[in-house]
Amino acid sequence: MLPGLVGYALRRAQVAVFQDFAREMAAMRVPVTPGEFGILVLVSRNPGLSQTALARAIGVDRSTLVPILDRLERHGLIKRHPSPTDRRSHALELGAAGMALLPLYEAAVRRHERRIQRRLRAGEGGALIAALDLLLDGATSR
Amino acid sequence: MLPGLVGYALRRAQVAVFQDFAREMAAMRVPVTPGEFGILVLVSRNPGLSQTALARAIGVDRSTLVPILDRLERHGLIKRHPSPTDRRSHALELGAAGMALLPLYEAAVRRHERRIQRRLRAGEGGALIAALDLLLDGATSR
DNA sequence: GGAAATTGTTGGCTCCCCAAACAATATCTC
DNA sequence: GAGATATTGTTTGGGGAGCCAACAATTTCC
Numbered sequence: 001m002l003p004g005l006v007g008y009a010l011r012r013a014q015v016a017v018f019q020d021f022a023r024e025m026a027a028m029r030v031p032v033t034p035g036e037f038g039i040l041v042l043v044s045r046n047p048g049l050s051q052t053a054l055a056r057a058i059g060v061d062r063s064t065l066v067p068i069l070d071r072l073e074r075h076g077l078i079k080r081h082p083s084p085t086d087r088r089s090h091a092l093e094l095g096a097a098g099m100a101l102l103p104l105y106e107a108a109v110r111r112h113e114r115r116i117q118r119r120l121r122a123g124e125g126g127a128l129i130a131a132l133d134l135l136l137d138g139a140t141s142r
Numbered sequence: 143m144l145p146g147l148v149g150y151a152l153r154r155a156q157v158a159v160f161q162d163f164a165r166e167m168a169a170m171r172v173p174v175t176p177g178e179f180g181i182l183v184l185v186s187r188n189p190g191l192s193q194t195a196l197a198r199a200i201g202v203d204r205s206t207l208v209p210i211l212d213r214l215e216r217h218g219l220i221k222r223h224p225s226p227t228d229r230r231s232h233a234l235e236l237g238a239a240g241m242a243l244l245p246l247y248e249a250a251v252r253r254h255e256r257r258i259q260r261r262l263r264a265g266e267g268g269a270l271i272a273a274l275d276l277l278l279d280g281a282t283s284r
Numbered sequence: 285g286g287a288a289a290t291t292g293t294t295g296g297c298t299c300c301c302c303a304a305a306c307a308a309t310a311t312c313t314c
Numbered sequence: 315g316a317g318a319t320a321t322t323g324t325t326t327g328g329g330g331a332g333c334c335a336a337c338a339a340t341t342t343c344c
Contacts, residue, residue, distance in 0.1 A: 134261040
């Protein structure tokens with residue numbers, strides 16, 4: 001039964017892809033997880049983002065983000081600035097290490113993507129992403 | 143950058159599919175996770191399996207399995223019999239509750255699969271599984 | 285200006301995973 | 315057959331990621 005299930009194939013692929021991501025990151029001075037990489041990209045493209053806005057963007061609870069940002073900040077990848085308009089909230093920016101390392105992370109992710117897709121035919125990656133998005137839609141919407 | 147990444151689409155789809163699985167299971171007397179469901183199917187098709195063999199089959203450490211099997215056994219879904227040939231090992235079998243509930247779980251999983259695939263065109267599910275298997279292969283093999 | 289909402293944080297909880305060590309038991313080697 | 319070696323399930327300890335409820339500080343609403 002298991003081999004015919006989309007959910008099963010999805011889970012196994014996800015685990016393998018996650019491990020390959022980690023392998024690629026192992027060479028970095030400060031390795032990051034896929035989730036952390038997403039945060040760095042989001043912050044770099046949306047400087048000044050608040051923690052709540054970021055949490056909503058990646059679909060996790062505000063409290064979940066705190067220890068993750070703590071770690072990223074400890075390594076200088078991001079910085080929590082005081083927001084100029086709201087003294088409760090933090091304006092997130094890339095830190096010095098973040099600005100230096102993000103290009104390396106992006107290159108690593110490109111290598112990783114190339115490797116995991118290497119068994120696919122040309123253009124099949126796009127179709128796969130489209131199908132996964134449809135899956136997400138089917139699973140999410142009532 | 144993120145939207146073009148297979149790994150990113152994979153992660154988001156996986157989370158959504160997992161949640162839909164949980165939603166479908168919520169109606170059951172004893173809800174199980176996707177991993178637990180996989181264990182039940184494996185044990186039902188391979189009665190007498192040892193814990194080590196099962197751990198290898200699903201790709202987790204032996205020690206990871208212990209609390210999971212504890213829980214399944216507590217609910218009567220599986221039973222740890224003494225192996226007739228090796229007094230160190232356990233022969234895993236479905237318990238009474240397991241035999242009663244597995245058909246219900248299987249039906250629930252079929253409903254779940256139908257729902258998550260409902261945005262896909264007919265037959266696209268199979269292509270998706272094939273692509274995910276290729277992804278797994280690309281990520282795993284050196 | 286007082287009530288209500290929001291922000292980041294903390295603490296408590298769950299779940300899943302791994303690695304190392306251990307006693308009991310099997311298996312291998314001489 | 316005895317001693318060394320390997321394997322089995324378990325325990326312990328640790329990490330990561332997630333949620334919820336509660337809280338002080340602050341902002342917004344009426």
